[in-house]
Amino acid sequence: MAQAPGKLPGASELPGEFDLIARYFAPLSAGMPGALGLTDDACTYAPPPGYDLVLTVDAMVAGIHFLPDDPAASVARKLLRVNLSDLAAKGAMPVGYLMTTAFTAETDADWVAGFAAGLAADQREYGIGLMGGDTIATPGPLSLTLTALGIVPTGRALRRNGARPGDVVLVSGTIGDGALGLKVLRHEFLDLPPAERRFLEDRYHLPQPRLRLGQALLASNLVHAMMDVSDGLVGDLGHIAEASGVGAILEAAAVPLSAAAAGLLADAPDLLPLILTGGDDYELLLTAAPDAVNDLLALGAEIGTPLSVVGCIPGHAAGERPVRVIDRDGVELNLATGGYRHF
Structure with missing residues (x-):
């Protein structure tokens, strides 16, 4: 397994714990009055009348979730955005975040400064702030x-448990770019044009949480079930099917692809399982009445x-295989895996 980023020659050492917090992270809390400049043990926040809090948490480990x-x-922006994608799937508006950083002896001040700058950039983009957290040391890997x-x-x-028999399955954006982008970053697809390489790399590094779309879908009152696609389209549709007690059919030929992904698939049809199950898409997957x-x-x-319409909920209960993937001729495809699993 790959380890955390190494320290560059001449890179500055990390300051002490409290100086590190004051220098890099306290400025990120400036827009959150209840965070008290990260000088206390906890943050206070009262949601507006008539609103529920929505909370979600994700972890990223060097060598597993980032290179x-x-x-x-x-890295910072992806850490924030994968969580914002979960909020988008609920139709929620983001407010702020808590964060724990476990730095290794190889983590230097330049890396932390870049990490904080990435968070600051996305805080401005999404109108949120840091509410608190914890900063610790670890023998590794960076977590x-x-x-x-x-x-x-x-x-x-x-929620994901509202799919109904007869529903249509839809997905936002394009699928497979994140998984293909990871392969590009691992020096595969060397004949791909530079612009397409950069596009796929960006799709892996910088997910686009569909917050505006999620809030509009909630307001429409048309959606029965929804979640974001993080562990692969097939696997996450399976989560919806199992939670709802139904089965699902996914039409492989209807899955929306970017020009880069479509070109790669045309040259190498065996990439289809990766596109359908690889994950890191962070698009919205939903069901609704026809x-x-x-x-x-x-x-x-x-x-x-x-x-895009990509399938349907035919009406039978979820069984051993909650999602059937079919080709354009209606023939079922036998995929080795439904999606990414940590263990």
């Missing part, structure tokens, strides 16, 4: 955990994040 030489700023907080009208948060499809497609177009 050792990934830029610190992009990062972030808990995002959002708000949603009381009792309205979208008569809602046109309105949903129009909503996606208006937001600027297209939605």
